[in-house]
Amino acid sequence: xxxTKEKIAPAAEKIPGVSYLMTRMDQVINLARSNSLxxxxxxxxxxxxxxxxxxxxxxxxxxxxxxxxxRPSPRQADLLIIAGTIVKRMAPRLRTLYEQMAEPRYVIxxxxxxxxxxxxxxxxxxxxxxxxxxxxxxxxxPGCPPRPEGLFYGLLTLxxxxxxxxxxxxxxxxxxxxxxxxxxxxxxxxxxxEMEELLKKDSEVDVEQTRKELAWPTGLNK
Amino acid sequence: xSTSDIIPGTPVNEPLPQSELVKSILALDxxxxxxxxxxxxxxxxxxxxxxxxxxxxxxxxxxxxxxxLSSHTAVDRLEQNVFELVYYLYSxxxxxxxLVSVLIPRDNPVAxxxxxxxxxxxxQEREVYxxxxxxxxxxxxxxxxxxxxxxxxxxxxKDYHDDFMLTREPIES
Numbered sequence: 001x002x003x004t005k006e007k008i009a010p011a012a013e014k015i016p017g018v019s020y021l022m023t024r025m026d027q028v029i030n031l032a033r034s035n036s037l038x039x040x041x042x043x044x045x046x047x048x049x050x051x052x053x054x055x056x057x058x059x060x061x062x063x064x065x066x067x068x069x070x071r072p073s074p075r076q077a078d079l080l081i082i083a084g085t086i087v088k089r090m091a092p093r094l095r096t097l098y099e100q101m102a103e104p105r106y107v108i109x110x111x112x113x114x115x116x117x118x119x120x121x122x123x124x125x126x127x128x129x130x131x132x133x134x135x136x137x138x139x140x141x142p143g144c145p146p147r148p149e150g151l152f153y154g155l156l157t158l159x160x161x162x163x164x165x166x167x168x169x170x171x172x173x174x175x176x177x178x179x180x181x182x183x184x185x186x187x188x189x190x191x192x193x194e195m196e197e198l199l200k201k202d203s204e205v206d207v208e209q210t211r212k213e214l215a216w217p218t219g220l221n222k
Numbered sequence: 223x224s225t226s227d228i229i230p231g232t233p234v235n236e237p238l239p240q241s242e243l244v245k246s247i248l249a250l251d252x253x254x255x256x257x258x259x260x261x262x263x264x265x266x267x268x269x270x271x272x273x274x275x276x277x278x279x280x281x282x283x284x285x286x287x288x289x290x291l292s293s294h295t296a297v298d299r300l301e302q303n304v305f306e307l308v309y310y311l312y313s314x315x316x317x318x319x320x321l322v323s324v325l326i327p328r329d330n331p332v333a334x335x336x337x338x339x340x341x342x343x344x345x346q347e348r349e350v351y352x353x354x355x356x357x358x359x360x361x362x363x364x365x366x367x368x369x370x371x372x373x374x375x376x377x378x379x380k381d382y383h384d385d386f387m388l389t390r391e392p393i394e395s
Contacts, residue, residue, distance in 0.1 A: 089370070123387060123388070123389065125382065125384060125386060129388075
């Protein structure tokens with residue numbers, strides 16, 4: 001019942017005298033949608049590697065937010081994370097993929113290239129300057145590439161937008177697009193500290209301690 | 223720490239043994255000359271009308287046996303008004319690399335195709351045609367490969383410009 005109390009409670013009201021809850025269908029559906037975003041397997045360059053290996057893999061784990069089921073078919077996906085540079089020849093294909101996705105569909109643009117063209121903005125004959133020249137974007141996540149925390153912040157922002165925004169009676173009503181930087185409580189010092197700890201952990205091995213940990217309980221390998 | 227510290231007996235600061243390769247190519251008397259620019263492997267340069275003869279010799283002769291064209295590309299040398307065509311050859315049996323360089327005039331960029339020697343050259347020459355506009359004489363299928371078929375101009379030329387490109391204004395300090 002934790003779900004009912006914590007998540008649906010603001011939208012639900014108890015009918016006095018009986019053990020039923022009343023809520024609006026829209027809110028329940030939006031809650032379900034926001035917690036089961038299925039991203040399309042789509043990546044054009046280095047942000048995609050970051051998305052797969054840093055954000056999607058075990059340490060940070062995008063599955064915690066219900067968005068790990070990457071679908072290779074746009075018919076089954078409802079979230080398009082644009083990760084990487086979009087070039088002129090890719091643009092019509094990206095538009096086609098977007099059109100093929102079933103509604104409601106949401107778009108997160110990660111990284112400098114998809115926001116503005118990034119390092120390829122000048123003197124480039126082929127790079128599209130911003131993915132929003134081709135498809136509407138809901139959340140922008142800056143970075144080159146963004147930290148996993150940044151992408152999560154963007155994902156959580158999108159979930160909030162879904163819960164508040166579009167309804168079945170008024171489809172297509174969205175809030176204005178959001179620019180997501182790192183969450184305010186995470187500072188540069190935190191990131192540096194984490195990297196330092198990771199490096200320390202990698203470079204220092206306490207042999208005695210490791211041997212103790214690995215020692216057979218009966219003392220066979222003393 | 224030098225290489226001789228890691229592997230005892232390795233000579234240090236001596237010319238690479240592959241430079242023997244350049245000497246033996248120069249001895250062929252096929253109008254090849256030592257390469258004048260910087261190269262990270264044995265390199266020769268040759269005039270454009272002697273190119274096919276040299277490449278055929280390097281491919282067919284069992285002494286060289288360069289059976290792989292690992293890369294073919296071009297350099298736009300705008301100030302000298304030439305294109306430099308670069309052929310990276312590799313011999314799988316002899317484990318040797320070689321760079322062959324050809325200069326062709328920029329206002330009439332025509333070179334003979336070497337797709338009869340290495341089949342893969344067909345695609346690599348299509349790429350160079352696509353981006354630099356070098357025309358290969360005798361190429362069986364010279365079409366664009368990366369850009370759209372109706373693209374105007376050759377974008378890796380230094381003087382290329384189109385309406386889509388943005389030019390950065392110099393910052394006034």
